[in-house]
Amino acid sequence: QKEVEQNSGPLSVPEGAIASLNCTYSDRGSQSFFWYRQYSGKSPELIMSIYSNGDKEDGRFTAQLNKASQYVSLLIRDSQPSDSATYLCAGTIGSGNTGKLIFGQGTTLQVKP
Amino acid sequence: KAGVTQTPRYLIKTRGQQVTLSCSPISGHRSVSWYQQTPGQGLQFLFEYFSETQRNKGNFPGRFSGRQFSNSRSEMNVSTLELGDSALYLCASSTPGHGTDTQYFGPGTRLTVL
Numbered sequence: 001q002k003e004v005e006q007n008s009g010p011l012s013v014p015e016g017a018i019a020s021l022n023c024t025y026s027d028r029g030s031q032s033f034f035w036y037r038q039y040s041g042k043s044p045e046l047i048m049s050i051y052s053n054g055d056k057e058d059g060r061f062t063a064q065l066n067k068a069s070q071y072v073s074l075l076i077r078d079s080q081p082s083d084s085a086t087y088l089c090a091g092t093i094g095s096g097n098t099g100k101l102i103f104g105q106g107t108t109l110q111v112k113p
Numbered sequence: 114k115a116g117v118t119q120t121p122r123y124l125i126k127t128r129g130q131q132v133t134l135s136c137s138p139i140s141g142h143r144s145v146s147w148y149q150q151t152p153g154q155g156l157q158f159l160f161e162y163f164s165e166t167q168r169n170k171g172n173f174p175g176r177f178s179g180r181q182f183s184n185s186r187s188e189m190n191v192s193t194l195e196l197g198d199s200a201l202y203l204c205a206s207s208t209p210g211h212g213t214d215t216q217y218f219g220p221g222t223r224l225t226v227l
Binding site: 032034036042043044045046049088090092098099100101102103104105106 | 144145146148155156157158161162163168169171201203205207214215216217218219220221
């Protein structure tokens with residue numbers, strides 16, 4: 001079992017819809033989780049970080065963390081064609097793993113005008 | 114504040130050669146992590162440096178090495194290049210804290226091994 005798992009997609013949504021991206025992780029000791037967006041040929045760009053159970057909102061983005069279910073999600077409201085990218089879920093897995101993020105394979109999101 | 118910078122942006126090497134990549138972190142950031150990204154394996158952790166010390170290392174062969182200087186700039190070296198080393202090499206910097214190690218990535222160095 002991979003430490004961080006994502007559905008590779010592609011996930012296709014119409015413009016203006018809500019895109020829901022999901023991620024599961026295997027280590028209950030994991031502490032911090034991050035969502036990055038990566039456009040083709042570019043480097044990952046941080047969207048959100050989340051450390052505590054519950055929801056965290058930033059503009060059109062909402063991250064959700066459920067440590068009991070070992071589940072992280074990212075909701076994108078009012079999706080725009082410019083949101084079309086690969087979304088990477090990452091976490092600090094286990095304790096003492098300083099500076100080490102474990103990434104999922106990424107979910108490709110396509111927002112159709 | 115300037116972001117993470119990496120040089121060079123593109124490199125073409127042949128098998129058996131060695132290569133050195135450079136990373137300058139965001140001002141004030143003392144931790145630098147390196148990752149390799151390939152289509153097949155995704156983003157994989159190479160190593161992390163803090164205060165000139167390697168604190169963490171991923172599952173890569175000894176051909177991959179790195180170092181960090183007193184100004185927090187970091188270099189990674191790959192010796193005896195193999196075709197499979199072709200990848201995007203990314204560095205990320207952060208200000209370590211308790212569970213808040215938010216990493217910011219540089220633009221990457223695209224290495225092609227022929």
